[in-house]
Amino acid sequence: MICKHRRYLMYISQNYSYAILRPIQNYILAQGGEVCWFLEGDEVNPDYLSPEEIELSSIDDVISWNPDAVFVPGNVVPHFIPGVKVGVFHGFNSGKRDNSRGHFDIRGFFDLYCTQGPNTTEEFQRLATKHGFFNVVETGWSNLDPMYRAIENNPYLSSEDARPTILFCSTFTPKLSCADTVFETVKRLSEKGNWRWLVQFHPKMENTIVEKYKSIQGSNLQFVETDNVIPLLRAADVMLCDTSSVLIMFLLLNRPVVTFRNRSPSDYLINVTKVNEIEEALSLAISKPDKTMSAIREYAEQVHPYRDGISSVRVVEATNKLIEQGTGNLKRKPLNLFRKFKIRKKLGYWKL
Structure with a gap:
């Protein structure tokens, strides 16, 4: 052909x-x-x-x-x-x-x-x-x-920062987006400094929400606007998300996702419904629990078995x-x- x-x-x-x-x-x-x-x-x-x-x-x-x-x-x-x-x-x-x-x-x-x-x-x-x-x-x-290929000089990786990296992504759909609801929690957790945060939203995200997250950028949190999310996915250890389809891409890297009020909660996700549950859920995800990781692998075979x-x-x-x-x-x-x-x-x- x-x-x-x-x-x-x-x-x-x-x-x-x-x-x-x-x-x-x-x-x-x-x-x-x-x-x-x-x-x-x-x-x-x-x-x-x-x-x-x-x-x-x-x-x-x-x-x-x-x-x-x-x-x-x-x-x-x-x-x-x-x-x-x-x-x-x-x-x-x-x-x-x-x-x-x-x-x-x-x-x-x-x-x-x-x-x-x-x-x-x-x-x-x-x-x-x-x-x-x-x-x-x-x-x-x-x-x-x-x-599925090596990325040279990934700008979101830091050899000098050994902290776990959390990638926060959110859909723009108002009824499904958690970006506004979890803002204060993300701000608080980033200020604690235990983890490094990367934040990236759908390009249709409401501008007022985008500006809120840009306002809390610093040594622990970076807001990223890009047409290519893959380097971000490769740089993160855990994702925080809602019902955005980008979470599936992250799962296909065999990495855990914490979701907030996901519309279709499943055993391959660590789903929470209250903002005060997010920190504990992220800590659990960083530990990569066996049951969750096994479910992720099974799910990936059905969604996208091609890793070539x-x-x-x-x-x-x-x-x-x-x-x-x-x-x-x-x-x-x-x-x-x-x-x-x-x-x-x-x-x-x-x-x-």
């Missing part, structure tokens, strides 16, 4: 999508293919593009470039862009929403879903049989490829296979008139 002479579009609308798609880009370029980027909306920062990466600034440019495939770490993609549409996911199924509205919501735009592991593949294959207008291939998640760092290769191979076979064996996608109208309105593109 070759990439040479083929064109692949990276279609993104959030900054975290850069890290998801760059491993795919790297493999394509190494195989002689071409890659361009299209940045949708004002929530994605073009400054994160490297000098070598090529941005197509308009839909007309995209259509003229005529990609063979479009990779999307999101839920929708313009149907009028050429190429097979490949969904690669923007995160794991963290249980924030019911299946019909969350990870397994089929919007009717994709020809191929590249799933992350058995616990998502099984459901998507069932949906593929039901709907008939897309294929499913289990590839692993490209975003994790760098996580080449999920991006499998994604591209599955995509190239679909390009070569074509989509003639698939049913016609649903009309999706309202969603298509919303996409056109957002992009300001009305050409047929």
Whole structure:
């Protein structure tokens, strides 16, 4: 399955999508293919593009470039862009929403879903049989490829600081986020100085909360804004979180997570419901209790069993296979008139 002479579009609308798609880009370029980027909306920062990466600034440019495939770490993609549409996911199924509205919501735009592991593949294959207008291939998640490789000069590691490192992450969803609720506790624990704290939030987090955490930065706590969370994950010993899907990435490193009022508490998490339970739970997590660690390993096999760092290769191979076979064996996608109208309105593109 070759990439040479083929064109692949990276279609993104959030900054975290850069890290998801760059491993795919790297493999394509190494195989002689071409890659361009299209940045949708004002929530994605073009400054994160490297000098070598090529941005197509308009839909007309995209259509003229005529990609063979479009990779999307999101839920929708313009149907009028050429190429097979490949969904690669923007995160794991963290249980924030019911299946019909969350990870397994089929919007009717994709020809191929590249799933992350058995616990998502099984459901998507069932949906593929039901709907008939897309294929499913289990590839692993490209975003994790760098996580299984050594990181040179990780800026969040300190050889001079032997204290355990706590990474605090939180979702932006108001009903699920613990960031505001646990602020005073995090502040107090950081001031004690027993642990080193790294804090990183979803880019949509409310700005007032972001500023609160920035205000308590010091020798024990660092607030980080980044499009690539993997160096942070690799630098931490324990995570404090709520129901953000980033906690799953941390579990896949075989490291414990303390959750605050998690929507789907499980034996692979150390879940608490009161702020005065957080300190003791973090101390327990640092000790890596056998029962919790065993549950984490079992869970990881279902979520993402691939630790070879080449999920991006499998994604591209599955995509190239679909390009070569074509989509003639698939049913016609649903009309999706309202969603298509919303996409056109957002992009300001009305050409047929």
